[in-house]
Amino acid sequence: MSKIEKIFPNKRLIITASGSFYNVIGSGDVAQVQLKDFELLRHGFSPEQITQLNLAPNGFFH
Template sequence: MTVKDDDHNIGKVLWGICVEDKSFRFSKGDYICTSKLVEINPKANLIKTASGSTYKVIGEGRKASIDYCDFELLRNGFNPEQINALKTATLQH
């Protein structure tokens, strides 16, 4: 997920659903939105964040982008489709 401010990329984060967590920070099914990504190893499906966490991802995933002003919605459990729907509904009113 690319976070943008106007047309400038601020950074990338990972968001998804926990399948397994050996550190016991998350339960199966928990929503996760990471800190800024600092390293991506596509061959090993590993992602390292600025806070020092490492995540092993499953599947192909999807690329998406979000405006910085909407980032807190992402951190609070809204997915990109829900955020876009909220923005569209707000603009229509």
């Protein structure tokens, strides 16, 4: 996993710190994630999955 360095929305291109280039497919969706859940996002959980985890009863996943 490498930090995103530059995003070119009009070209749908992302460049990472390691020099990798990614062409993004589709227009994407707007999503909000609370700061406390940011690590889940970094570990590959989608915003929808994070929402479901937050809706689960406390301790259900622990």
